[in-house]
Amino acid sequence: MAQFALKTALPNYLRDEQKRIEGFVRNVGLDVFPTIFEVLSYDQMNEIAAYGGFPTRYPHWRWGMEYERLSKSHEYGLSKIYELVINNNPAIAYLLEGNGLVDQKLVMAHVYAHVDFFKNNFCFRMTSQGRDPKSGADLRKWIDTMANHGAIIRKWANRIGLETVEQFIDACLSLENLIDPQKPFLPKEASPTSSEEEEPPETPEVPLLRVDREYMESFINPEEFVESQKKKLADEAERAQCFPAEPQRDVLGFLLENAPLQRWERECLAVIRTEAYYFLPQMQTKIMNEGWASYWHSRLMTENICDASEIVDYADRCASVLATSPGQLNPYKLGIELFRHIEDRWNRGQFGKEWDDCEDWDLRRHWDRRTGLGREKIFEVRALYNDVTFIDEYLTEDFVFDQKMYSFGYNQRNDRWEIESRTFQDVKSQLLTSLTNAGNPIISVIDANHGNRSELLLEHTHQGADLRLDWAKEVVKALSRVWTRPVEIHTIVDEKPTALRFDGKDHSQKAL
Amino acid sequence: MSLRIDQDHSRFRNIVRGRIRQNLRKYISKGELLGRQGKDIVSIPIPHIDIPKLRFGDKQQGGVAQGDGEPGDALSGSPQDGDGPGKAGDQAGDHPLEVELTLDELADILGEELELPNIENKGKSAIVDKKDRYVGVRNVGPNSLRHFKRTFRSALRRQIALGAYDPKRPVIIPTRDDMRYKSWKTEEEPVANAVIIYMMDVSGSMGDEQKEIVRIESFWIDTWLRKQYKDITTRFIIHDAAAREVDRNTFFRTRESGGTMISSAYRLAADMIERDYPSAQWNIYPFHFSDGDNWSVDDTLLCVDILKKLLLPASNVFCYGQVDSPYGSGQFIKDLKEHFSDDEQLITSEINDRDAIVGSIREFLGKGK
Helix, strand or coil: CHHHHHHCCCCHHHHHHHHHHHHHHHHCCCCCCCEEEEEECHHHHHHHHHCCCCCCCCCCHHHHHHHHHHHHHHHCCCCCCCCEEECCCCEEEEEECCCCHHHHHHHHHHHHHHHHHHHHCHHHHHHCCCECCCCCCECCCHHHHHHHHHHHHHHHHHHHCHHHHHHHHHHHHHCCCCCCCCHHHCCCCCCCCCCCCCCCCCCCCCCCCCCCCHHHHHHHCCHHHHHHHHHHHHHHHHHHHCCCCCCECCHHHHHHHHCCCCHHHHHHHHHHHHHHHHHHHHHHCHHHHHHHHHHHHHHHHHHHHCCHHHHHHHHHHHHHHHCCECCECCHHHHHHHHHHHHHHHHHCCCCCHHHHHCCCHHHHHCCCCCCCCHHHHHHHHHHHCCHHHHHHHHCCHHHHHHCCEEEEEEECCCCEEEEEECCHHHHHHHHHHHHHHHHCCEEEEEEEEECCCCEEEEEEECCCCCECHHHHHHHHHHHHHHHCCCEEEEEEECCEEEEEEECCCCEEEEEC | CCCCHHHHHHHHHHHHHCCCCHHHHCCEECCCCECCCCCCCEEECCCEECCCCCCECCCCCCEEEECCCCCCCECCCCCCCCCHHHHCCCCCCCCCEEECCCHHHHHHHHHHHHCCCCCCCCCCCCCEEEEEEEEEEECCCCHHHECHHHHHHHHHHHHHHHCCCCCCCCCCCCCHHHCCEEEEEEEEEECCEEEEEEEEECCCCCCHHHHHHHHHHHHHHHHHHHHHCCEEEEEEEEECCCEEEECHHHHHHCCCCCCCCHHHHHHHHHHHHHHHCCCCCCEEEEEEEECCCCCCHHHHHHHHHHHHHHHHHHCCCEEEEEECCCCCCCHHHHHHHHHCCCCCCEEEEEECCHHHHHHHHHHHHCCCC
């Protein structure tokens, strides 16, 4: 840390800017953590960016890979990292040494909005590590936590060899995305040790619909219905024998609790899992987070920060950030436009039953109740939504049309990517599909004693898209490395239910 | 300044080079290696290892974007595969990077990508270079070369032997006799000389595409060997039924018609070596490119004879590259393989199209000779 601490203090002129900008930020109502800016040279920047923003991470080759990519593309002048901000309290953000003053101010404004988002959006609450007992401040000491993770892994690497530890980490990283986004919001499960489990009734009553008049019995609860209810009960009873009783989407957590791991393996796996959950909210709110930051940097820069001589430079930067390209969704652009759209609608009172029912196009276009609730509304939205609910609730037909949005897909016949549709429903459902579960397939642990041989059975909840098979096989292998017994995963390949299996030596794939 | 990341970085480089972790190597995705000289663009492959995860298949999932176009229109460029919208934004895509580089950098990248070994030169050289190396310690010398540790040690030893050393007040005062100085030795190092002799068949059957392939390939060979040897000479010979020496420009531009007598080129090369490059002092690299069509069987036998008696004994390695042409029979490479099946000094390679260039370079230079 010493090298960073010594060299990265903000020069005076930037410190003055920070003070000024922070004033504007608080004036418009953004609620931020204290924020520390550091100035880095390009190679320090590349290093820290390769580490995902943290100056200290556990040793692993993929940071080196990322570093090579970043530094090569920097050297060749292909890309430049503008902003890097860490969800931590105090928030840490990095400025690139040698950037122009307009750039630095832009980054600061952008960063402050991100910090406000980190602090206030509900998804990020799971990254809170408790409250400071004295001040009541939100504790997020992730810089320290990541450094501790580094220490843990270095310790084990020194004891049993970097090679062994790194191979195990590679296996864990293959499973990194198998976590449950809802887990942090579910009530803590009762500990399984509680002995006072209630005895289930001998023959549970078949739940039937209430019948007030006897002669209606056979209509309300016909024979088939009674049978299906009985079967359901029987299935449930059978399931209760299974472990886990409910399908578990937190595969990493399940392995951590139940796999026969050695101590070092358990500690490494716990590190990977903690970090996966830490980064999860950023994936769940990419559109909102970038949109929010872009919305505020644009307002603050044009209304408060820039003087006349800087505005063209600013506009140039901003335009390149918001540029769209075919076949690639720009989260900055979509986010900022959607926030502006919401603000505009609530300013003009375009919400509520009357608005929804109105079908007169002309009336809708000129609808203005002068409610002026826009600002208030977007602050509420930034706190209570994630990308999926944000799009689901606020993406409107008008917006899709105005923003020229389209859905695209791969056309097998023409062997190329094509625009598929511009209708509202298609665009919206395509967008929601790709955002669901942060773009990851839904995988759950079904049975830890599959075939009564303590093999692990997982299931892919197929929602229209197949898994990438060669990778899926490697993941099954990684799973069996951690579980130490054969592992099977049920999915659908080319519309056929298929089991992918790794038994410790060989892969097999068979139709179910 | 050394960075913390250097450890992780060198580890990654080692994985890419395959020293460790064979199982990861299959996920290295390589870009193309396309080289052009001068102003043209070179695309650099940046190796990338993907950690396999449960993801959706490449072309299974579409996406949403903004812009003009009607349903059914093709998208220019290919969208991001499988990553969904989560990754767009602040980072460049995984497309190959296109930039201009110096030849030296190119050679480094080439060597790294193709895993070319450094060449062990013959080391027999007419020119000898002198070099000073610090190898020992002596009692006299200039103060600037004072060896502090050794001086301290001998002073300490002397004081202990005399009983003058007090552990409670450990003051060491070196005397004149205790002083030690670094000493050096002048070594003579041979300097390697190298010459590349390019030979090319310019008979009617070699078309423009074939010559282009030879041009690209020879450019890369040049680049690599220049990196390996400080001073390198290149000579060019073209031949149809007769051979003559030409300059670089003519070499790539000439188009003759008529027959092919490969022996004529080999004879000229052998004469050139005998006259200008005594093999005891030079690293010699003859490269010959043709479409494999020779005039007669007799001439092929003559070629084999020249190779065996004159060219192979003189050269580090003799490389024959055969380009595919619609007219050539491609017989010559078979004849060479037959006569030199167990000779490591003769390397043959078939270059069917531009894509095969990379593989062919690896075949020629991969032995490190």
